Amino acid sequence: MLRSELRSFHAVAKHNGFSRAGKVLNISQPTLSTQVKALEQRYGVELFNRIGRDIRLTVPGHELFEITSRLTQAERDAENLLDTFMGFHSGTLNLAAVGPFHATDMIVAFKQKYPLIDVEVRFGNSSRCFERILSFDADVGIIAEVPQDDRVTTLPYSVHDVVTFVHSQHPFFQRDSISISELEGERIVRRETGSTTRIAIENELQNRGISVKTVLEMDSREAIWKAVEQGLGIGFVxxxxFVAHPNLRAIPIADAKVKTNYYLAYLTERAQSQNHRILLQGRAQPH
Incomplete structure (x- = not known):
């Protein structure tokens, strides 16, 4: 019975609610509540703080969730290992990526070699992708400027220049390049905290003593592109x-080396799992 109770607890913690967890496990909410309550009563511990319909993990709940995350992933790894004896004909690869561009290259190469393995990908900034790796929600991440963490192995993947992009009525639009000093006083539409593109350009501007005016902060590339197209400011990418657009143009910064480094990242303890071996051995290189 303990295994069912742990599975129920893990689902509630992962999906942040009994209702959503019940839909994922295809069992009723009362059954989930009963199993979690039985787990708490058996060991005399409170795993969730319940405030109305909201729940929050307690400190013991957080610690248990870390363990059940490892158990759940170990079970998936065991299933994937057994799949290797069938020629990789089933299984799922979970990928976290900072954007669709690198991820698409990798997925295409992966699917060509292993067409029957499902691929699930979630996008977010580097900080969010790193969290998904640590929480066992992603097998591999394509992320930039990863923090130092002994639990995670990183492999260099690619390096790219950061460029500014402007709308068709902006004075930079007809330019082949600009000097970084020309950004002084420019109106900026910037990414959210945690974006490595934002970190890279802001560090360079600060080092050069250049001041800009932030007019908007947005958490998606698409939203920023739309705001720049409407003339609200300029962006960086x-x-x-950068995707070609008749009303937008990417302009290199000629006298500054503003770059973002991209890495493949995965939990060190899972380096020998099926998904890591087949992905990392034959990984696609970006264009």
Whole structure:
């Protein structure tokens, strides 16, 4: 019974609620509540703080969730290992990526070699992708400027220049390049905290003593592109991520080396799992 109770606890913690967890496990909410309550009563511990319909993990709950995350991933790894004896004909690869561009290259190469393995990908900034790796929600991440963490192995993947991009009515639009000093006083539409593109350009501006005016902060590339197109300000993006558009143009910064480094990242303890071996051995290189 303990295994069922732990599975129920893990689902509630992962999906942040009994209702969502019940839908994922295809069992009723009362059954989930009963199993979690039985677990708490058996060991005399409170795993969730319940405030109305909201729940929050307690300190013991957080510690248990870390363990059940490892158990759940170990079970998936065991299933994937057994799949190797069938020629990689089933299984799922979970990928976290800072954007679709690198991820698409990797997924195409992976699917060509292993067409019957499902691929699930979630996008977010580097900080969020790193969290998904640590929480066992992602097998591999494609992230930039990863923090130092002994639990995670990183492999260099690619390096790209950061460029500015402007709308068709901006004075920079007809330019082949600009000097970084020309950004002084420019209106900026910037990414959210945790974006490595934002960190790279802001560090360079600060080092050069250049001041800009932030008019908007947005958490998606698409939203920033739309805001720049509407003339609200200029934006910054890694060069390979810029998508050609008649009303937008990417302009290199000629006298500054503003770059973002991209890495493949995965939990060190899972280096020998099926998904890591087949992905890292034949990984696609970005264009």
């Amino acid at each position: 890694a060069d390979f991520e």
